[in-house]
Amino acid sequence: QQQVKQSPQSLIVQKGGISIINCAYENTAFDYFPWYQQFPGKGPALLIAIRPDVSEKKEGRFTISFNKSAKQFSLHIMDSQPGDSATYFCAASRGDYKLSFGAGTTVTVRA
Amino acid sequence: NAGVTQTPKFRILKIGQSMTLQCTQDMNHNYMYWYRQDPGMGLKLIYYSVGAGITDKGEVPNGYNVSRSTTEDFPLRLELAAPSQTSVYFCASSYFGQGALRIQPQHFGDGTRLSIL
Numbered sequence: 606q607q608q609v610k611q612s613p614q615s616l617i618v619q620k621g622g623i624s625i626i627n628c629a630y631e632n633t634a635f636d637y638f639p640w641y642q643q644f645p646g647k648g649p650a651l652l653i654a655i656r657p658d659v660s661e662k663k664e665g666r667f668t669i670s671f672n673k674s675a676k677q678f679s680l681h682i683m684d685s686q687p688g689d690s691a692t693y694f695c696a697a698s699r700g701d702y703k704l705s706f707g708a709g710t711t712v713t714v715r716a
Numbered sequence: 717n718a719g720v721t722q723t724p725k726f727r728i729l730k731i732g733q734s735m736t737l738q739c740t741q742d743m744n745h746n747y748m749y750w751y752r753q754d755p756g757m758g759l760k761l762i763y764y765s766v767g768a769g770i771t772d773k774g775e776v777p778n779g780y781n782v783s784r785s786t787t788e789d790f791p792l793r794l795e796l797a798a799p800s801q802t803s804v805y806f807c808a809s810s811y812f813g814q815g816a817l818r819i820q821p822q823h824f825g826d827g828t829r830l831s832i833l
Contacts, residue, residue: 648824
């Protein structure tokens with residue numbers, strides 16, 4: 606049973622476009638929502654994270670939007686670059702350490 | 717700083733064989749984790765440890781065992797390999813503290829790709 610549901614499974618975007626990945630969760634006890642980026646042959650690496658006391662967090666071209674009432678959060682990649690081509694995982698946890706991951710989204714940025 | 721190091725990187729096992737996946741970290745992190753990653757399924761937590769001598773089950777512990785005798789090392793043991801254990805295994809570590817130090821990301825190794833035939 607997937608505690609965090611992620612969509613889409615994959616997406617293709619043109620260079621300079623916007624990539625949007627959505628996640629939904631059921632457990633209202635979750636209080637930490639990170640996004641991880643994974644390149645082929647490598648382990649995931651933390652990209653950006655948010656807590657439910659804020660509705661948006663931005664770091665460079667990456668923005669998390671959080672909707673506590675809808676139990677949804679999303680990652681927006683602005684001005685997508687070929688180097689952003691990777692698999693992105695959303696995750697959620699209660700207490701920061703036992704992460705439940707989404708199924709992942711493979712993003713391909715076409716030059 | 718090497719971070720989280722996993723060995724071996726690749727391994728092929730026969731059904732019924734056993735093996736140990738090694739994981740070591742040099743960041744003095746107190747928490748360590750083992751995940752498996754299957755296509756289209758994300759990462760599933762197998763076991764985790766909150767410190768030397770303390771381990772606990774995650775979401776998918778069946779068929780695996782762990783031990784944590786030191787802060788640095790957290791090996792994962794497969795006793796009787798089964799085809800369902802074909803997967804990519806990731807070890808991770810993090811620091812879990814109090815106050816401002818509480819929010820610390822998990823650092824992952826580059827994985828062990830295991831095939832069981």
